[in-house]
Amino acid sequence: MARTGAAVRARKRTSVPLHHVGARGARPAALLDRVIHERMRLGIVSALAVNDRLSFNELKRLMKTTDGNLSVHARRLEEAHYVQCLKSFEGRVPRTEFRLTETGRRALERYLDHMEALIRSMRER
Numbered sequence: 741m742a743r744t745g746a747a748v749r750a751r752k753r754t755s756v757p758l759h760h761v762g763a764r765g766a767r768p769a770a771l772l773d774r775v776i777h778e779r780m781r782l783g784i785v786s787a788l789a790v791n792d793r794l795s796f797n798e799l800k801r802l803m804k805t806t807d808g809n810l811s812v813h814a815r816r817l818e819e820a821h822y823v824q825c826l827k828s829f830e831g832r833v834p835r836t837e838f839r840l841t842e843t844g845r846r847a848l849e850r851y852l853d854h855m856e857a858l859i860r861s862m863r864e865r
Contacts, residue, residue, distance in 0.1 A: 775820045776851045780805065780813045785822060785848050788840035793826070796836040814838060822847055 776782055783803050787794060794802070800810050817823040822844030826837045840848075 772854055773847055773851045775816060775822065776847055778813070780809065781817055782851075784810075784813060784817060784838070785840060785844060788823060788838060789845065789848055793837045793839040796838070799838060817844070820844075820847075 776785055780803060784799060787799060787802050796807075796810065796814075799814075800807065803810060814823060814825065818825050820843075821841055823838050824841050826839065828835050828837070
C-alpha cells in the first residue's frame with residue numbers, strides 16, 4: 741500500500757530522542773512519541789484504550805474541551821493512524837465515533853513503557 745506524502749511526514753515526526761543524565765553521564769533515553777505525548781492526545785488515546793469506541797460528544801465531555809480543539813487533536817491522531825474516525829447517521833443526525841487502531845494501541849504501549857523506563861531511571865539516581 742502506497743503512503744501519501746503527508747502520512748510519511750507525520751510518521752517521521754512522531755518521536756524525538758530524550759536525553760537524561762545518569763550516573764555515568766549523558767546517555768540516550770527512550771524515544772518519546774510526540775504525537776501521544778501531548779496532553780489532549782494522550783487523554784484521547786487513553787480513553788479509547790479502555791472503550792471500544794467513543795462518540796465525538798462523549799470524548800468532548802470526557803476531555804472537557806471544545807469542538808475545534810478535539811477536532812484538531814483527533815485529526816492528528818488519525819493522520820498518524822492511531823485512531824479511526826467512523827462517520828454514520830442516526831436517522832438524519834450525523835454521528836462521529838472514534839476507535840483506537842492496533843497501531844495506536846501499540847504506540848500507547850510503547851509510550852507507557854518509555855515513560856516507565858524514564859521514571860525508573862530517575863528513581864535509581
